[in-house]
Structure formats: C-alpha cells, structure tokens
Amino acid sequence: MSSDDIKTNQIRNTMEKLGYMGLVPFLFGLLLSLTDSQIFTLSGEELFITYSVLILSFLSGILWSNGIDNFESQSSYKALVLSNVIVLAAWLAVLLGEQKEFLTILILIIGYIAVWRAERSMKEENQREGPEGYFDMRTRLTSSVVLMHCIVVLT
Numbered sequence: 001m002s003s004d005d006i007k008t009n010q011i012r013n014t015m016e017k018l019g020y021m022g023l024v025p026f027l028f029g030l031l032l033s034l035t036d037s038q039i040f041t042l043s044g045e046e047l048f049i050t051y052s053v054l055i056l057s058f059l060s061g062i063l064w065s066n067g068i069d070n071f072e073s074q075s076s077y078k079a080l081v082l083s084n085v086i087v088l089a090a091w092l093a094v095l096l097g098e099q100k101e102f103l104t105i106l107i108l109i110i111g112y113i114a115v116w117r118a119e120r121s122m123k124e125e126n127q128r129e130g131p132e133g134y135f136d137m138r139t140r141l142t143s144s145v146v147l148m149h150c151i152v153v154l155t
Contacts, residue, residue, distance in 0.1 A: 105153040
C-alpha cells in the first residue's frame with residue numbers, strides 16, 4: 001500500500017469518525033428531551049435545537065464551498081443562494097426556539113433535506129464522486145438527524 005493510499009484511508013476514517021461522532025450531541029439532546037431533564041439550565045429541546053442550528057450552518061458552509069468550487073456549473077448560483085437562505089432560516093429557528101418548537105424543528109428538517117438534495121444535485125451535475133463513501137455517509141447521517149428531529153417534535 002502506497003503512502004498516498006494510507007493517507008487517503010486515514011482521511012476517510014477521520015471523516016467517518018467525525019461524521020458519526022457528530023450524532024452524539026443530537027442523541028444527548030434527544031435523551032434529555034425524552035427524560036424531561038436539563039443540563040446547565042438548558043432543556044433537551046434547547047440543547048438539541050442550538051446544536052442542530054450549528055450543524056446546519058456548518059453544512060451550509062460546505063454547500064457554499066461546493067458552489068464556489070463548481071462555479072462553472074448551472075447549480076453553483078443556486079447552491080450559493082441556498083446556503084445563505086438556509087443559514088438565515090436556521091437563525092430564525094434559534095429566534096423561535098422552544099416557544100414555537102414545531103415550526104423550529106420543521107425549519108431545521110427542511111434545511112437538512114435541502115442541503116442534502118443540493119449536494120446530491122451538484123454531485124450528479126458535476127459528475128464528481130468526492131471521497132469514496134462520503135455521500136452514502138451523508139445520506140445516513142441526514143436520515144438519522146431528520147428522524148431524531150421528528151422524535152423531538154413528537155415528545
């Protein structure tokens with residue numbers, strides 16, 4: 001195995017570990033929500049929503065970067081605009097917070113699905129695979145996050 005293959009495997013492993021470890025704060029917030037518990041005077045819902053906004057903003061930054069990296073593509077303009085719209089919607093979700101929990105969670109769910117679909121569209125249009133397994137991982141992570149949002153809103 002060449003040193004390039006070793007580095008690629010290390011990066012892929014790091015990507016996967018960080019991706020799946022990113023679910024832990026969601027699970028923690030969900031657990032607090034299900035048990036009606038608090039930490040640092042924050043409810044599970046508050047913890048869950050604020051972390052969700054943080055991650056959704058991070059993903060929007062990735063979408064922005066994809067738009068810049070693929071500026072010649074038709075979807076670049078849409079990706080740039082969508083990334084900003086999603087961040088503004090996430091900010092609105094923070095402002096709404098627990099007072100309008102259903103609407104807040106709905107905004108976040110729509111944001112996650114929109115980022116995932118935009119990434120998929122850019123991947124298909126530009127015929128770029130990215131790191132092996134990345135999009136499958138993103139699909140699993142997005143599905144898990146959306147499911148947890150549904151559970152939080154139903155509790």
